[in-house]
Structure formats: structure tokens, C-alpha cells
Amino acid sequence: MDNKPIGIFDSGIGGLTVLKELIKILPDEDFIYFGDTARVPYGGKSPELIREYSEEITSFFQKKNVKIVVDACFTSSSIALEHIRNKFKSLDIVGVTEYGARSASVVTENNNIGVIGTKTTIKSGAFQKVLQEINSKINVFSEPCPLFVPFIEEGFVEGDFITQIIHHYLDTFLDKNIDTLLLGCTHYPIIKKAIGKTFKDSFKIVDCGKETAIAVRNILSREKRLRKKSSGKKLTFYVSDDTESFVQNASLFLGQKIKTASLMFPWE
């Protein structure tokens, strides 16, 4: 039994879709969420900078004495996971990229997997690497979808606009015969239904957040480090800028309203 909280971070607000899945699967745990809203998005930044940022944030969680860190940022977990694991050897660190990939490798029947994400995530080749380590017969087809995040953040999550953009990016998979699509960005679960509808559910969609939450439960359960009983005060939120706008926009991603968030500057 381990009553310490679980730490989870993202470059911004999107990681709340991963927290949502963690809360569902681990309802008795306490969570500390950090969103690096002053420096969002990580998607276009250099690998060096993303490693530096991820290290600063992990250091914050170490001070907060968490029992496990969930790197819910796809860009960070594609590029910086090994780096922070090396820097914080005593900490358990779980990345959204790896567990999404593991799940997709189980779901696929014809070994043709499509992967979508930000430019940096796709360019990193992280999904490709993990998938082919699991099964070298898997064919990975990747497509960066840089306009999905701004569209979702502007509330275009269904209707004509988002359908056109979905076609623009995903039609490339039509002749690849994929049977599984990996959503490689925290925002994408919000348009999971719209994607399914656009392609008449002709492939299965893997939501990495859900798979990561299951993995966290398995790790804690195996090591007998699950909290036995809820403390009642479960969720604490930190951001690096504009707490008000974070609180206002959280419900689209978390599926519930939040009351407050505090400022935390990882660079200090």
C-alpha cells in the first residue's frame, strides 16, 4: 500500500484526457496534474528544449514525492522519456507513447497500423520504433496532423470543418489497408467519434490515454502500491501560466469541471 499521489504532466491542457482515463480506472488515487501552459505547444520545439522542460517538470514531481510519474505529453514521451528515466532513476516513469503502441500491436490483425500526431511526435519516429521492437512484421504508416489541435481547442469537434480536415490528413491511409489507428496526441480522443464516423468505423481506434491508465494500474497493483481507500481530496492542478483560462477550459478535456489551479514555474 502506498498513499502517495500520482504525478501526471503535459505541455498544456490536453493531458487532462489522460487524467480522465486514470481517474476512471484508479478512482481511489490522488493525482497531481501539471500543464506547462506558459510553454505550450511542445510540438514545434527542438528535442533539446523538450528534454530540458521534461527534466524540470519531473524534478518538481520528485519534490512532491509522487509514487509514479505519467508523461502524458506525446511530444515529451516520444523524445524525452529515456532522458528523464536516466536522470531520475529512483522514480517510476510511464509514457503515453509506449503503452499506446503496445495496445495497437495487440489490436491489429493485419499488422498495418496508422499513427497520427504532431509534427515533432511523428518526426521522432518513436511509435515506429516501439511498434517494430514489439513485432518487426508490423507496418507503420504515419501522418502528422498539425491542424487538429487548434481546431479542437476552438471547439470544432464535430461538423463539416473537422470532417474536411480529417479527410485532408487521413485519406492517405485509405490505400494502406490499415485496420488500426493510433491516436498519438492527447487532444485526439476528443475527435475519436468524428474520425470513426468519417471513415465509417473501417478501422479500430486506439486511445493511448486509456491504455496508459490500464498500464499504471497494472504496475501499482503488481507492486502492491495501490491506495486502499480514497482520501477524498483527489485532484490538484498546477500550470505555468493563466490559471483562470485553464480552469475555464478544463471540462472539454477532463469531462468534469475543476475549481482551482495553482501556478508553478518549472524553470525556477
Add this chain to the structure above:
Amino acid sequence: MDNKPIGIFDSGIGGLTVLKELIKILPDEDFIYFGDTARVPYGGKSPELIREYSEEITSFFQKKNVKIVVDACFTSSSIALEHIRNKFKSLDIVGVTEYGARSASVVTENNNIGVIGTKTTIKSGAFQKVLQEINSKINVFSEPCPLFVPFIEEGFVEGDFITQIIHHYLDTFLDKNIDTLLLGCTHYPIIKKAIGKTFKDSFKIVDCGKETAIAVRNILSREKRLRKKSSGKKLTFYVSDDTESFVQNASLFLGQKIKTASLMFPWE
């Protein structure tokens, strides 16, 4: 005569549209451009953070001994201009917001002006304030257009997609009888033609970058601080992240290719 360079900054690459106009109008001057690509976009950040960032950058230009600083970032010049002028009293600082507004006030004949920009720029009310100080009879109609920047950065600068988004944001001006539209964001001059075409040139479009360049020439000329003869090596570029991607993407905004950019971290 003053042979010192002109400093110009933006949150990212967009300010190159302003530099382009400066080069046209002041072909003999030397320029130092800084793009804060590690912290782009400023558009969604808090006013406190934008003032802090703008101050750090102005301090860099002071050390570089420039003769004038052009704040080519609309978010910064809407929110932080007074702050940096107070902090750096010995420096001449020119903001894109004010000269765009001055020009629009001259161009309009019916005193109905539309203003478009990022959420933070529009929310700041900076254009409204300047315009009504110039002429209290001017009616300002504002609309934030948060999807224009990602669209332009993805290369959608003409065609169906951008036309639809232009309609989505700008149709609100149709019943306002505007005769002038102020482009309140560095990226927007790139879709100036597309906007004109969509509305069959039914209003005049004011490009703040061009007006700012004219203002800089007037200030330097009046004070006899223009460079007499070109030095030959005119343009120096600094960014706070990923010099390579900046160099690759510069030509869309600057209208010419650049060879190199150096790293500069304003926070150090």
C-alpha cells in the same frame, strides 16, 4: 547620421512580414531580428508573462546597441509597449499596433473599422483604445481569428479551406458596413489577397507592418538618423529555438531566403 542597426522582434517567425516592409522602405539600414520561437505563441499567454518576455527581449536589443526597436508582435505591442517604454526610457520603441491604427483612421471614410487578430490582441482592446483616442467617432468592430495562424503556417494561404475559415470569422463584419479592415497580426498580410477576393474588395485592408515601416523611416529621417550608405551585411537573425526550422520557413514571410540564424535565450 546613425549607423547603428534597427532591432525588430516578434514571438516567432511572423514578424518577418514586418521586416520585409522595413527592408523595402529602408534598404540601406542594418537589421537585427529576434523571434522568440521557444515561447511562441504569445497569443494565449497572460499579460504578466508577455510583459516579462518583452522586457527580456528589449534588454537584448539594448545590449546590441540598436538605434530603434520595432515591437512587431501584435500581442506584445498591444499589452507590453507602455511597460517596456517605461523600463527603457533611453530607447526609441515603435509598436505595430499604434501605426496600423493611425493609418486605418486616415483610410476610413465612414468611420467603421473592422479589426482582426489573436484572442489576446483583441481582448486587450489596444486597437480600440488607440483608434478612439485618435477619433472618438470611429466605431471599432473586433473579431479574434485564432485559426488563421495555424492555417497560414500549414501553407493554406489560398483555396477552399482558407476561404471557408475567412467566411467563418469575417462574415460578422458584413452587416457592420465597415469600409476598412485592420490586419492585427503579423501572419495576416499573407492572406490579404485571399481576404480581398473572398469579399470582392468591398473594404480596404490596412497592413500594419507597412505602416510601421513608414513610421520608422519618418522618425529616423526627422531626427537625421538614417544610415547614409548600406553596409552590405544587412540582416542578422536570432531565435530562441530551432534555428534550422526558422531558416527553412523564413521565405514565406520574408519573401526571400535566409542563410543562417543564431540562438539567443532572452531568459538567460
